[in-house]
Amino acid sequence: MLKDITLSKGISGHEAGCSRVVKKYLEGHVDEIGYDNLGSIFGVQKGNGKGSQPAPKVAIFGHMDEIGFYVREIEDCGYLRVVPAGGHWTHVLLDQEVLVTTREGKEIYGVLGFVPAHGLAPEVAKTVKDLDELYIDIGVCDKQEAEDAGIRIGDMVSLKTDFVEMENPNYLCSKAWDDRVGVAIAVDVVRQLTSAEHYADVYAVGSTQEEVGLRGAKTAAYTVCPDIGIAIDSTYARDVPGAKYGTNLGSGVTLSVMDGSVIGNRELIYYMEDICKECGIDFVYDLFLRGGTDSGEIHKTGSGIVNMTLSIPSRYIHAHRAIIHRKDYADTVSLLVEFCKRVDWDLVNKFRASNR
Ligand SMILES: [Zn+2]
Incomplete structure (x- = not known):
């Protein structure tokens, strides 16, 4: 349960x-x-x-x-910008997995993306990104492909995590x-x-x-x-x-x-x-x-x-x-x-x- x-x-x-x-x-x-x-x-x-x-x-x-997100914008290149539902700490968001649920109930896998540190000036790489700077990458080539998949402005984005009984099974991670x-x-x-x-x-x-x-x-x-x-x-x-x-x-x-x-x-x-x-x-x-x-x-x-x-x-x-x-x-x-x-x-x- x-x-x-x-x-x-x-x-x-x-x-x-x-x-x-x-x-x-x-x-x-x-x-x-x-x-x-x-x-x-x-x-x-x-x-x-x-x-x-x-x-x-x-x-x-x-x-x-x-807590999760709502889709705010689908960019021309197919990336999704989101607004938060509830309080997120952006320290822990980068590179995490999410699921976008379409109006039809289809679930689409995505990752929270940003330029890797190698491509950034050292002082920029040290800073914590605002949610506005992150995007969701669902692995499509453009906006049309995202829309064809069923994604619309206002769709729910939820966090994707497994349920794990840990080394000591009294500790439950989810x-x-x-x-x-x-x-x-x-x-x-x-x-x-x-x-x-x-x-x-x-x-x-x-x-x-x-x-x-x-x-x-x-x-x-x-x-x-x-x-x-x-x-x-x-x-x-x-x-x-x-x-x-x-x-x-x-x-x-x-x-x-x-x-x-x-x-x-x-x-x-x-x-x-x-x-x-x-x-x-x-x-x-x-x-x-x-x-x-x-x-x-x-x-x-x-x-x-x-x-x-x-x-x-x-x-x-x-x-x-x-x-x-x-x-x-x-x-x-x-x-x-x-x-x-x-x-x-x-x-x-x-x-x-x-x-x-
Ligand atoms: Zn609570």
Whole structure:
């Protein structure tokens, strides 16, 4: 499931390739599957709410969109110029592989090109190129040939990477762990709850357009209208040379206190910590002043939604290849399954009263 979800193609605004995979893994484990009008998908597994009172709703969000590009121009010589969807670091773009998806759904292989260093003045060779200076080479002789292949302005360009279980198979390398790992966790939690008793209705939400400004989470949160909304997203890995922030791969659960878009609900964070201690799940804390996740929109929906973020440390996020650790995935799923089993109105009200 992780491989299928992470290798599906879906840049911001083009998430259908991912949501179809999500739908496949939700089917048979949820009572209902729905969408909002920006393409976010949700699957709900109804709880056994007591009596006539409606059950509280817990929604777990992962954003389906990955960073990529849109075709801006097809040059006369057949090279493609692109604009970014989401944040790219041009240091890591040169010579990487991409796939251009045409309107008809055909996938065309390309590489991000630039003049080799031998042909450049030494001072130019040392500089990092802007995205404007790079181009995609699909291996055609001119514009006509590119158009005959089906390429049009506005086509999606996604990063091309293999899924690899690394030397220590707990380390998984693939594209788009930001945030397909969150999507997979949301789906996995609902799947694992299939045979469990739970009072609350539990929603797995795959949101859209996070990388371009948390856009899909806004409409998805409005549509689902949860009582508790939890976003799962990537954070920086600290265990790489030169890193100052983030958490180490294999730490277990990462409880995010705050980032540039949200301050988590205090009681909810404490409660998550309590479950970890009770169940022997390893956990660490993380906090940032920058960045943002779906939580940044979720918590501001309506009159406010009880919310926090759980992070998955990922090496090399926003590059072609990122690396995560199975333990962080598995521990986060275990915590959320246990949490969802416990949610009732008393708990929701306790979280709501957090700052009173
Ligand atoms: Zn993300």
